[in-house]
Amino acid sequence: MGLAKTHIQSGSSTEQTDGNIITTTIDKVVNWGRKNSLWPMPFGTACCAIEMMATLASKFDLSRFGSEAIRFSPRQSDLLIVSGRISIKMMPVLKRIYDQMPEPKWVISMGACASCGGVFDTYTLIQGVDQFLPVDVYIPGCPPRPEDLIDAVMQVQRQIQKGELPKGSEVAYHE
């Protein structure tokens, strides 16, 4: 993660500080903290939400990755997990929830329905939430296993550690 042990050889305090000073950049420290304390906002509308609950529960235990602080208020969270079907009536609600989240914020589109409509190729269902949300990580599956969701969270963590901007802010900067 870009840390380097530094040898400082000056003065009489060499013995105390030798090997005990770590140099890095503030961005890297901030990103390191950010990636290990993602607070997810669950938006479960279908069976993917059951798998999401399993992911959060003791057996799969998302808290091992620092993401156990599930917030049901978008104003306190920075990772939106869309797990389930989104209808045209639900779309403005979800859009508003996303808008209420403070920056920087990431979006995981969990499962086939959220990513592309899944088997529900019908009049009322949005064929992919990326039509109105900037999705960072897609998870295939119907529903995906808890390991897939953990993998997606880790993917988000890798993006954060690399210093990549979330899709949402990229869109905002380009505009």
Add this chain to the structure above:
Amino acid sequence: MNEEKEVTEETPPLVLEKLQEKFADALLADAEIGNGVVVVVDREHSYALLEYLKTELAYSFLVDVTAVDNSNLESELMQYDYARFMVVYHLYTFEGETHRIRVKVPVHEKDLRVPSVTTLWRGANWLERETYDMFGIDFEGHPDLRRILMPDDFEGHPLRKDYPLRGRGERESFNFEKQNV
């Protein structure tokens, strides 16, 4: 013992006899299915029949109100003078032998009206709103007949057979910024 049982199975359910007696002119058809009864009644008498079932025959539980679009079924259409829709009420009783009864009301496309049963069952409120939303059937006397599942500005009634499965472009052109949420 066995002989007695056979006899009871062959006799029509009591509820059907009572309905045939009281609504002789209004009943268009009736049948027994499983341990239940199906009756088809014309629109003018549907409220009276449902009220009779609820108050006199203890069918106090309204399970469901829905409708069927028969426009693709010529045989079904022919039966009731080309009535396109069939409003269906499912009732249940906790007493007696015949627990379930299904009441069907044929409705013509040009005159999509059915009396509301919200005065009998308050639970019919949302069921009738759903039927209105999906089929466009007007429930007369309903206190608040507006869409329940689809957005308020949605056009058309999606469970009708002539409504395309993938919609008429609503899911691509939906303007969520105009929605009041």
